[in-house]
Amino acid sequence: MGIAAFYKDCVEALYENLGGQASVTAIGHISHSQKDYEHGRLFSLYxxxxxxxxxxxxxxxxxxxxxxxxxxxxxxxxxxxxxKRFQNKIIFFVGLYPFLKMNKSSVTQSAIGYIARSSLLSKLVSSSASLIGSLRPSITRGIVRRFLGPSWSVTAVDAVCCHLLRYNTVRNVLLMAMTEFQKLTEEPDWTFIRAQEEKMAFLFGVDDHWGPLSHLEEISKHAPRVTLSVETEGHTHGYCCTEAGSVWVADYIAYLIKNQMPVRNN
Incomplete structure (x- = not known):
């Protein structure tokens, strides 16, 4: 999800884990927010x-x-x-539960792709989300809580209610998904990954259709010096939707940063 509000708990935990000595910024996707600052414009992956x-x-x-x-x-x-564009500025890259190529066996990806390719279905889904978001806040929150379950954090529920359940947001999510699925039928840029393999780490989940373990194996084959990890604590691709997942991933990122670039005391 490109809504920065989902990552609030993780960003705060990471900042604290680094002793408050690093600037931590979450960059969301354009037009994935409560206000439609772009006046209905849709944005592709590119x-x-x-x-x-x-x-x-x-x-x-x-x-x-x-x-x-x-x-x-x-x-x-x-x-x-x-x-690729800032190779002399970026000293390390971390990919969390990465979606780097299509998974042909994923029913979820097939369903999302079908909706995203249809202008009519995209508008229908976006309108339905907007309708739920326009209800009295307590009703919207109750629907979201009932649908998503009790494990979701207050932060994540707020992000859904305030930012995701908006017509412009869902339309942009689906348009972006369509362009993602078109591009990610291609192989990742193995030449670049191999060239920068010592500056990269990827965290995979045990049962994640967006980033299956077969993709981890491909990375290992093409770029063996990339740091690869598998999360086995029971968190999911949507780790940022729970407090426990957010804190665990923040600890993982902080561990990598401290090993790559030790945070100095003032």
């Missing part, structure tokens, strides 16, 4: 990549501080593309 590049150029390009880039799901693919 435009979302450009959005991240523009942010780094505007906010971080003149900073002397090295950058550790972290991407979750399709954000891992986006992160690799951003890494």
């Amino acid at each position: 435009e979302q990549i450009d959005h991240k590049v523009d942010f780094i150029e505007q906010e971080l390009q003149h900073s002397e501080q090295p950058i550790v880039l972290v991407g979750h799901s399709i954000g891992a693919y986006i992160g690799l593309e951003v890494f």
Whole structure:
């Protein structure tokens, strides 16, 4: 999900884990928010990549501080593309539960792709989400809680109610999904991954159709010096939707950062 609010717990835990000595910024996707600042415009995967590049150029390009880039799901693919453009600024990249190529055996991906390719179905799903989001807040929250279950954190439920259940957000999610699925029929850029393998780490889940363990094996084959890990604590691809998952992943990221770039005392 490209809604930065989902990662609030993880970002705060990571900041604390690094002793408050690092700047931690979550960059969401453009037009994946409560307010439709882009007036209904839809953004493709490629435009979302450009959005991240523009942010780094505007906010971080003149900073002397090295950058550790972290991407979750399709954000891992986006992160690799951003890494290509800032190879002398980014010192390490972490891909969390990465979505780097299509999984032909995934029923979920097939269903999302079918909806995303249909303008009519995309509008219908977006309108339905918007309708739920327009109800009295207590009713919307009750529906979301009932549908998602008790394990979801307050932060994640708030993100769904405030940002996801909006017509413009869901339309952009589906348009982006369509362009993702078109692009990710291709193989990852193994040449780049191999060239930067000592500056990369990927965390996979045990049962994750977005990033199955077969993809971990492919990375290991093409770029054997990439740091590869498998999370076995019972968290899921949507780790950011639970407090426990957010804290566990923050600890994992902090461990990698401290090993790659020790945080100095003031």
